[in-house]
Amino acid sequence: MTRIAGGGLSRNPFGATAAHAQEARAAESLQQQVEEELFGKKRKKPPLVDDDSVEMQGLLARLSAWKDKLARFAGDRGSDYRLLLCEGTIAMIDGDGGILLGRRFLLSHREDTPLLVGVLAHEIGHRPARWNSLKSESPRTKAELQELCRLEETRADHFAGRALAAFGLSPSSLCAFLLALEDPKAQGSHDYFPAPLRVEVISEGHADGQRKSNARRSLFPELDRHTNPRNDLGSG
Numbered sequence: 470m471t472r473i474a475g476g477g478l479s480r481n482p483f484g485a486t487a488a489h490a491q492e493a494r495a496a497e498s499l500q501q502q503v504e505e506e507l508f509g510k511k512r513k514k515p516p517l518v519d520d521d522s523v524e525m526q527g528l529l530a531r532l533s534a535w536k537d538k539l540a541r542f543a544g545d546r547g548s549d550y551r552l553l554l555c556e557g558t559i560a561m562i563d564g565d566g567g568i569l570l571g572r573r574f575l576l577s578h579r580e581d582t583p584l585l586v587g588v589l590a591h592e593i594g595h596r597p598a599r600w601n602s603l604k605s606e607s608p609r610t611k612a613e614l615q616e617l618c619r620l621e622e623t624r625a626d627h628f629a630g631r632a633l634a635a636f637g638l639s640p641s642s643l644c645a646f647l648l649a650l651e652d653p654k655a656q657g658s659h660d661y662f663p664a665p666l667r668v669e670v671i672s673e674g675h676a677d678g679q680r681k682s683n684a685r686r687s688l689f690p691e692l693d694r695h696t697n698p699r700n701d702l703g704s705g
Contacts, residue, residue, distance in 0.1 A: 499609060502609065502614055514555075514561075514563065514569065515555040515556055515557040515558045515561075515569060515571070516555060516556055516557065517553055517554065517555050517569075518554050518555060518556050518572055519554070520554055520572060524576075524579075525554070525572070525575070525576070528575055528576075528579050529552060529554065532552060532570070532575075532585060532589060533552055535585075535586050535589055536550055536552060536568070536589060536593070538636070538698065538701050539586070539589060539590050539593045539632055540593055541698075541701060542632055542635055542636075542698050542701075543593055543594065543596060543628065543632075545593070545596065545598070549566050549598065550562075550566040550567075550568055550593060551566065551567055551568065552568050552570060553567050553568065553569045553570070554569075554570060554572055554575075555569045555570065555571060555572065556571065556572055556573070557571065558571045558574075559571050559574045559588065560574070560588045560589070560591070560592055561592065562592040562593075562595050562597060563597070564597045565597070566597060566598065568589065568592045568593070570588075570589075578646075581642050582638070583633060583638040583639050583640070583641070583642045583643065584642035584643055584646055586632075586633065586636065586638055587629050587632075587633055587638070587640060587642065587643030587671075588629075588643065590628060590629040590632040590633065591625045591626060591628070591629040591643075592625070593628075593632075594624065594625035594626070594627075594628030594629055594632070595621065595624075595625050619661065619662055622661050622662070622667075623662065623667075623670055626667050626670045626671050626674065627670050627671070627673065627674035627677075628674065629643065629671055629674065630670070630671040630672060630673065630674025630675035630676075630677070630678060631674045631675065631677055631678035632678070633675055633678070634674070634675045634676075634677075634678025634679045634682060635678050635682060635697075635698040635699070636698055636699055637699055639675075640671050640672060640674075640675045643671060644668040644671055644672065647664045647667055647668055647671075648664050648665070648668060650664070651663070651664035682697070685697075
């Protein structure tokens with residue numbers, strides 16, 4: 470089982486220190502901090518583009534169907550998310566559920582369904598609507614916020630692995646893509662763990678998803694027939 474460094478946020482039982490207050494003074498809540506760090510001002514959104522070509526519209530239609538299936542698998546509605554085509558990035562999600570997909574990335578990997586679904590699953594795995602629950606929590610220090618963001622990215626990676634397993638897709642393309650994307654000398658970033666560790670998390674998520682799917686199919690075949698995500702015909 471992968472052990473992620475940290476595992477929790479330290480809190481001062483006697484209240485915020487002066488340094489804490491200085492770092493957090495611009496934010497009203499932890500929710501605002503997280504949204505700005507992961508989805509907002511600190512990550513400038515790439516420019517949106519239009520592409521009315523038959524190829525791109527067909528690809529977006531295919532991914533829209535996957536978006537709805539993945540949202541339902543996550544316990545959300547397909548309408549909670551929308552696909553936006555852009556330039557200058559691979560994929561990212563904003564605090565309102567807008568999933569920005571890079572045009573060049575999509576065209577370069579249009580035949581690799583497991584990779585595209587894995588990337589989409591990672592973004593939906595963030596489930597930004599969850600951050601509403603943080604409205605009542607106080608802002609954190611920079612170090613605490615960075616740890617929280619790394620753990621959030623890890624949660625999304627694990628969900629991507631589970632989702633790929635649920636739909637009978639391999640995580641190999643997604644894992645290979647992450648490894649190829651990262652500089653071998655890199656040690657991760659303040660938001661992400663290093664690619665090898667992310668690959669391990671995705672692989673564990675996939676193995677976990679496979680175990681659950683196999684157990685359901687073996688023990689409750691009739692239930693599996695009605696609830697298996699692979700049989701999702703679409704609703705909402």
